[in-house]
Amino acid sequence: MTILTAIIALLALAAVFGALLGYASEKLKVEGDPVVDQIDAILPQTQCGQCGHPGCRPYAEAIAAGEEHNKCPPGGEQTIQELSDLLGRDFLPLDEEHGEEDVKRVAYIREDECIGCTKCIQACPVDAIIGAAQKMHTVIEDECTGCDLCVEPCPVDCIDMVPVEETLESWHRERPPGVGGRPETYIPVENLA
Amino acid sequence: MLSLLRGKREPIHDFPGGIHPPENKARSTAAPIRPGPLPHELVLPLNMHVGAPARPVVALDETVLKGQLIAESQGRISAPVHAPTSGRITAIEDRPVQHPSGMTATCIVLEPDGREAWAELEYRPDWAATDPAALLEQVRHSGLAGLGGAGFPTAVKADPGEDTRIEQLIINAAECEPYITADDRLMRERSPGIIRGIRMLAHLLRPDEILVGIEDNKPEAIQALRSAAEGTDIEIRVVPTRYPSGGEKQLIQLLTGKEVPAGDLPARVGVICQNVATAYGIYRYLEHGEPLLSRITTVTGDAVSHPGNYEVLVGTPVKDLLACAGLDADRLGKLVTGGPMMGFTLPEPAAPVVKTSTCLIASTPEELPEPPPEQPCIRCGACAEVCPANLLPQQLYWYAKNDEFERAQQHNLMDCIECGACAYVCPSHIPLVQYYQYAKGEIRNQEAETAKADRARQRFEARQERIERQKAEKEARRRERREAQRRKQEAAPSGDDGTRSDAAVQASATSAGGGSAASGGSDGSGSGNGDDESRADERARRMKQLKVTYNKANKQWKQAQAAFNKAQRDGADNLDQLSANVDKLRTRADEARAELDALVQEAKTDVEAATGRDLKTLKKEATDAELAARRKAKEVQAAREAGATEQAQSLEREHEQLRQDADDKAAWLKRVMEEQGMKEDE
Incomplete structure (x- = not known):
């Protein structure tokens, strides 16, 4: 009798929790793969295609599906490190096949030479080039990701990739040289007479 | 000290930490304020304040008068720039500015003509009867920006928003940083003006209390302020001398016991804090119509023969000011701007004095020697004891050193006020503040990068969507056309x-x-x-x-x-x-x-x-319909102007029909031509 009560009680419990779990799995279903979003958030969003995918999101999907995470030259080692931490994979050196890590650059159109062919506008993955047919084009510097994709289609080679210059806003002090080094800044009040 | 505190109604609260560095103020307080030089050119950077740079409103070679607006503010957080003297605009170009990097920024260069001819000024002697909102709008044009060194536009600070009630207006007269005596001298000599300026600020903000916080190492200034404030509701509160009591958040804590939440503004706790020189600037502006054209800057250090306070025209190159103070170039070692604790070495003496330049120290090499080498942290904890923001400087140091920015942020790195107290007491000579500045800069740049990446992602996705949509539309049109053709053929x-x-x-x-x-x-x-x-x-x-x-x-x-x-x-x-x-x-x-x-x-x-009509007829029909529609539109216009509303309405309806007809015909013509592989010009 006791056994029976116990069995019935356990069965009832199992049924209740089973129903609860079943309900929850339907109700709280997660659409898409959240890992893809997390990977996409780490990728630098240059949309340059150097990884062999047509944009950062497709590469994020590919990484989630098992592709190597060391094919992003604009992100460099930092991105690889962050991806390794996120995915619990080993750190890999940057795959040289896809390019080398470089300083940040933005496209610059030598406007005198531009013939207004709109080819670069079509190539830009983030719509950062403005202009119209037969009219000079120019790059919205703040929106340019430095992906290089506009350089190749230009028939007159008037696009340069120039390194991003440091501004008063982006400048900050260097990390001090550390133990044994003489720092730039020093508060010397105590040495005063 | 105690004698000064005696008789106060309110007790003085306390803030954590703090240090007592040698003050070195006596040298520059001895002499009264002297006028600065009139240099052969004034260099006026467009961003002497926090916020968006001003936009020049003068042209090259234009002659300007003293006090004339030469660059207007752009956006809400910004401040205008005025010509500090009359003269000619000789350039608008990049010039070195006061910045630790020695980088350049856009400046307006003015060549004084020595006439000191004033522009027409707008007085506001009736300020007490003016609506605060209108007065605030006026202050926006004063060009005032936190003269204590932070440079936050005064008008923005004096406008906490409709629904924020200000309990205390605090006037910061602490001047806690060693060497600097600009505010001290100002208070000794011009107290009545300061008090009037404070009353104007009070008129704008309507606070419950007006408190002036001043350190007890300035007895003459305290005396001057007290006598000027006699009979007003302005309270002069004397605080003990301890660095950094003049930090905004520290002074608020000292005087009211309120702590400003991390990453928030003092207005959040019902307090507005303004510098004493800013209050004087408001007085000059409202009662005399003078925008911010000059400021009082302390020039001191062993390498100058006449240390003291100078009333310097904004834009005066530092080297001209130093020459005026009797600089001995051979003895000059480091040139520090903004005080020894929070200032920095000025890499370029051609940089101009700006609205925020409180102090210049022309030191000899003996006075400010080269820093000794950094030694390992011995975990003594002295830095944590003196931190006025209650942070853990040692932890922050490890995180900044190892680029662990996320951890540093978790330990509230961003609340560090960079006062330098920790570095001052560090027995290992670790330049702690530089580590924090490095980490903060990196964090800010990373945030900017993340924001940019997010924007790039959005733009990329929007573009993909647009391309998809266009493709689908094109496909739909093609299908529709094929369908129409098929139906016609069947019929x-x-x-x-x-x-x-x-x-x-x-x-x-x-x-x-x-x-x-x-x-x-x-x-x-x-x-x-x-x-x-x-x-x-x-x-x-x-x-x-x-x-x-x-x-x-x-x-x-x-x-x-x-x-x-x-x-x-x-x-x-x-x-x-x-x-x-x-x-x-x-x-x-x-x-x-x-x-x-x-x-x-x-x-x-x-x-x-396909249509039963030749192209010419089609074209003619389309043109006729267009003409009819336009004619009707004119009629509608005429009827409206004549005031015949009803007629106009009926005409309007007719016009709409005709317009529709014309559009249809034009669209049809276009489609037929497209279908037949012709372009308009054939």
Whole structure:
């Protein structure tokens, strides 16, 4: 009798929790793969295609599906490190096949030479080039990701990739040289007479 | 000290930490405020304040008067710039500014003419009777920006928003940083003006209490302020001398016991804090109409022979000011701007004095020697004891050193006020503040990068979506067109259409002089329904090709003709050959032209076959409809102007119909022409 009560009680419990779990799995279903979003958030969003995918999101999907995470030259080692931490994979050196890590650059159109062919506008993955047919084009510097994709289609080679210059806003002090080094800044009040 | 505190109604609260560095103030307080030099040029950076840089409103070579606006503020958090003296604008260009990097920024360069001719000024002696909102708008044009060194636009600070009640207005007269005595001298000499300025600020903010916080190392200034404030509701609160009691958050905590939440503004706890020199600036502006043209800057250090406070025109190059103070260039070691604790070494003495320049220290090498080498942290904890923001400097140091920025942020790195107390007490001479500045800069840059990446992602996704949509729309249009064609073919007896097209094709083939495979797909045109579509497409393609051929041949022919003419003039001997070439090209161009014409003709015939009307009629109809619609629009306009509302309304309805008709006809014409592979110009 006791056994029976116990069995019935356990069965009832199992049924209740089973129903609860079943309900929850339907109700709280997660659409898409959240890992893809997390990977996409780490990728630098240059949309340059150097990884062999047509944009950062497709590469994020590919990484989630098992592709190597060391094919992003604009992100460099930092991105690889962050991806390794996120995915619990080993750190890999940057795959040289896809390019080398470089300083940040933005496209610059030598406007005198531009013939207004709109080819670069079509190539830009983030719509950062403005202009119209037969009219000079120019790059919205703040929106340019430095992906290089506009350089190749230009028939007159008037696009340069120039390194991003440091501004008063982006400048900050260097990390001090550390133990044994003489720092730039020093508060010397105590040495005063 | 205690004697000064005696008799206060309110107890003074406390803030954590703090240090007592040697003050070195006596040197520069001895002499009264002296006028600064009138240099041969004034350099006025467009961003002397926190926020968006001002936008120049003067042109090159323009003559300006003293006090004239030369750059207006841009956006809410910004401040205008005025000409500190009369003269000529000689340049608007990048010049070195006071920045630890020694980088340049856009500046307006003014060459003084020495006349000191004033522009017309706007006085506000009736400020007490003016509505605070209007007065605030006025203050926006004063160019005032936190003269204590932070440079936050005063008008923005004095406008905490409608629903924020200000309990305390605090005037910061602490001047806790060693060496600096600019505010001290100002208070000793110009207290009545300061008190009037404070009352103006109070008029703007309507606080419950007005408190002036001043350190007890300035007895003369305290005395001067007290006597000036006699009979007003302004309370002078004397606080013990301890660095950094003049930090905004520290002073608020000292005087009210309130702590400003991390990452928030003092207005959040009902407090507004303004510098004492700023209050004086407001007085000068409202009662005398003078915008911010000059400021009091302390010049001190062993390398100058006349240390003291100078009333310097904004934009005066630092080197001119130093020369005026009797700089001995041979003895000059480091040139520090902004005080020894929070200031920095000025890499470029050509940089100008700006609105935030409180102090210049021209030191000798003995006075400010080279820093000793950094030694390992011994975890003594002295830094944590003196931190006025209650942070853990040692933890922050480890995180900054190892680039663990996320951890540093978790330990509230961003709340560090960079006062330098920790670095001052560090027995290992670790430049802690530099580590924090490095980490903060990196964090800010990373945040900017993340924001940019997010924007790039959005733009990329929007673009992908647009491309997809356009593709789908194009596909839908094509399908629709095919459908319409099919229906038309089913409705009309197909034989008729077919023969006509066939005839047209044959005609074109003949007139093209048996040229290359003209109008491909011609044989199929009569039989299938979908072929019409492909035939039109094919024709459009062919027409384009022919146009290119024709243009090319025509150009070549013209060139050949020119070459031939030249040869004839020169009497060259290959005339025959050239002439043959000309003829050949001529024929080629003619052939292409003929074929093109035939194709256009054929397309026109097709249009007629498909619509029952020829292209000319269609065009005329479209134009007529357009004209009628426009005429009606004019009538509507006339009726409206005449005041006949009802008539206008009925006319309006008619106009809408006509407009619709005209648009339909135009669209139809366009579609027919597109379908037949013709462009508008044919």
